[in-house]
Amino acid sequence: EAGVTQSPTHLIKTRGQQVTLRCSPISGHTSVYWYQQALGLGLQFLLWYDEGEERNRGNFPPRFSGRQFPNYSSELNVNALELEDSALYLCASSPSNGNTGELFFGEGSRLTVL
Amino acid sequence: SQQGEEDPQALSIQEGENATMNCSYKTSINNLQWYRQNSGRGLVHLILIRSNEREKHSGRLRVTLDTSKKSSSLLITASRAADTASYFCAFGTGANNLFFGTGTRLTVIP
Numbered sequence: 001e002a003g004v005t006q007s008p009t010h011l012i013k014t015r016g017q018q019v020t021l022r023c024s025p026i027s028g029h030t031s032v033y034w035y036q037q038a039l040g041l042g043l044q045f046l047l048w049y050d051e052g053e054e055r056n057r058g059n060f061p062p063r064f065s066g067r068q069f070p071n072y073s074s075e076l077n078v079n080a081l082e083l084e085d086s087a088l089y090l091c092a093s094s095p096s097n098g099n100t101g102e103l104f105f106g107e108g109s110r111l112t113v114l
Numbered sequence: 115s116q117q118g119e120e121d122p123q124a125l126s127i128q129e130g131e132n133a134t135m136n137c138s139y140k141t142s143i144n145n146l147q148w149y150r151q152n153s154g155r156g157l158v159h160l161i162l163i164r165s166n167e168r169e170k171h172s173g174r175l176r177v178t179l180d181t182s183k184k185s186s187s188l189l190i191t192a193s194r195a196a197d198t199a200s201y202f203c204a205f206g207t208g209a210n211n212l213f214f215g216t217g218t219r220l221t222v223i224p
Contacts, residue, residue, distance in 0.1 A: 043214040056211050103212060105156035
């Protein structure tokens with residue numbers, strides 16, 4: 001069974017540009033989570049989608065946005081990139097069962113903003 | 115902030131020794147989980163303990179939870195060089211969301 005897949009694995013952008021990161025959850029999982037992990041730091045919760053709807057949002061500015069498609073895959077968009085957006089962006093999925101169970105993570109997309 | 119805190123930030127031990135790392139949080143939780151992250155990679159789930167449980171075992175892992183103190187500990191017994199990684203606690207608040215701790219970087223010296 002395929003795990004959570006993310007693309008691209010690495011990318012380099014310059015300040016002010018826009019980026020789109022993609023995530024495909026495990027088959028049968030309807031919840032997708034996005035986390036930001038700056039170098040050497042913990043995970044900061046960004047967004048949670050379930051059944052195509054945004055269910056919760058972390059303390060990030062509006063230039064961080066996303067969506068979930070009917071096939072439950074998801075995109076994370078970051079506009080007007082800033083240097084401090086450089087980080088590993090991790091996507092995770094889980095079955096939607098109303099409880100906070102185990103999350104299954106992808107390998108991440110490492111974004112460098114120059 | 116709903117982020118948890120882990121202690122110590124870094125831990126270095128000899129192979130065969132036990133490693134203990136601690137996690138503290140501030141909110142009410144319905145479960146607490148521990149994850150492992152190899153350098154710059156995705157996280158892998160290790161173990162989940164529910165708020166009404168006090169201790170749980172899985173192989174060489176032992177997790178304790180003290181909800182009165184809002185803290186948890188992860189014990190790795192008989193450590194191996196392959197256990198070298200960062201370990202994160204994560205707590206569920208019932209909103210189908212997980213908040214992660216700051217992580218402990220474990221180095222096991224062969």
